[in-house]
Amino acid sequence: MREVDVAIVGAGPTGLFAAYYAGFRGLSVAVIDTLPEPGGQISAMYPEKAILDVGGFPTIKGRDLVTNLVAQAAPFAPLYLLGVRAETLSYRDGLPVLALADGTELSCGAVLITGGMGGFTPRLLPAATGYLGAGIVYFVPRLDDLADHDVLIVGGGDSAFDWALALHPLARSVTLVHRRDRFRAHAATVGRVRDLPVRIVVNAQVTVLHGDERVTAAEIKIDGATAERVPVDTVVAALGFTADLGPLADWGLELDRRHVLVTSTMATNLPRVFAAGDIVDYPGKVRLIATGFGEAATAVNNAAVIIDPAAHLFPGHSSEG
Numbered sequence: 001m002r003e004v005d006v007a008i009v010g011a012g013p014t015g016l017f018a019a020y021y022a023g024f025r026g027l028s029v030a031v032i033d034t035l036p037e038p039g040g041q042i043s044a045m046y047p048e049k050a051i052l053d054v055g056g057f058p059t060i061k062g063r064d065l066v067t068n069l070v071a072q073a074a075p076f077a078p079l080y081l082l083g084v085r086a087e088t089l090s091y092r093d094g095l096p097v098l099a100l101a102d103g104t105e106l107s108c109g110a111v112l113i114t115g116g117m118g119g120f121t122p123r124l125l126p127a128a129t130g131y132l133g134a135g136i137v138y139f140v141p142r143l144d145d146l147a148d149h150d151v152l153i154v155g156g157g158d159s160a161f162d163w164a165l166a167l168h169p170l171a172r173s174v175t176l177v178h179r180r181d182r183f184r185a186h187a188a189t190v191g192r193v194r195d196l197p198v199r200i201v202v203n204a205q206v207t208v209l210h211g212d213e214r215v216t217a218a219e220i221k222i223d224g225a226t227a228e229r230v231p232v233d234t235v236v237a238a239l240g241f242t243a244d245l246g247p248l249a250d251w252g253l254e255l256d257r258r259h260v261l262v263t264s265t266m267a268t269n270l271p272r273v274f275a276a277g278d279i280v281d282y283p284g285k286v287r288l289i290a291t292g293f294g295e296a297a298t299a300v301n302n303a304a305v306i307i308d309p310a311a312h313l314f315p316g317h318s319s320e321g
């Protein structure tokens, strides 16, 4: 059984800032996430988008904000347990014990839940069955991996068009296929993509993928026409995600639909368990990165005095260190 002062469930922006904050307070930290990369919704859905409403950054690309958050926490060496889900919460000698899907157990001074929308699962492309990791991806952690690829993007929302914008400078070709002739994406983004050498195929579906060990081609069927076979190295299926609280729903937390109810200290109804970010609810809650940052600081400072009753709630100013 590992011991840690604060276990943070969720490595989205709120969890990453909480990791910095707990380190700043001299607390040891573990950060757990089901996803293989830190960054939560930002890494999964909009790493290439410019974010305009984070204090101190007139504009910052999603990917860069995540890199900065990881760098900010790095001096305190948080233990990252990525690609593994937090499954159960129990208590031993009054302390929370988290059990992870890989069998790891963490005895914690406090738990901070920053689980966002819960675990999110991509909507699957039926034709892609069997090709996961072999030319089909649901988000693109590193753009460079697709350099010189013939890329086929499936979807008509913001993510699909954002991937088209991000990938066209380095891919050999980009084709975007959507089953309707109208898009959910912002009109301005659609307009920018239309001005690029990106082929947009509407009223069409990807019906079959070809390739032995990896995808090499796809068949695109336009309504009322015969199927067309195009060369493909990577299919980016941008069909959206479904969100589910998953095991957190069974921890005995007081919930309102998919949200954890907290007090003004970010405490939940369970002893030594706090929550912050998109997952929480209280009157007036606004789901933004900036709000999550503030809640993370409140949660960690209030956890600090529960872990060590001699500690002060106010941490002092970081600039005075």
Ligand SMILES: Cc1cc2nc3c(=O)[nH]c(=O)nc-3n(C[C@H](O)[C@H](O)[C@H](O)COP(=O)(O)OP(=O)(O)OC[C@H]3O[C@@H](n4cnc5c(N)ncnc54)[C@H](O)[C@@H]3O)c2cc1C
Binding pocket: 009, 010, 011, 012, 013, 014, 015, 032, 033, 034, 035, 039, 040, 041, 042, 045, 046, 050, 051, 052, 053, 084, 085, 086, 087, 114, 115, 116, 117, 118, 119, 120, 158, 245, 246, 247, 248, 276, 277, 278, 279, 287, 288, 289, 290, 292
């Ligand atoms: C397309 C898009 C654009 C956006 N643009 C902006 C913007 O411009 N400005 C802004 O302020 N906000 C924006 N948002 C909202 C912003 O992304 C969220 O407010 C923010 O990501 C919330 O951060 P979080 O850390 O609370 O949760 P999340 O980012 O959702 O991270 C939660 C993490 O918890 C993990 N998790 C959940 N359950 C478990 C479990 N049991 N075990 C392990 N891990 C678990 C998940 O895998 C996930 O990685 C945007 C959102 C989207 C979708």
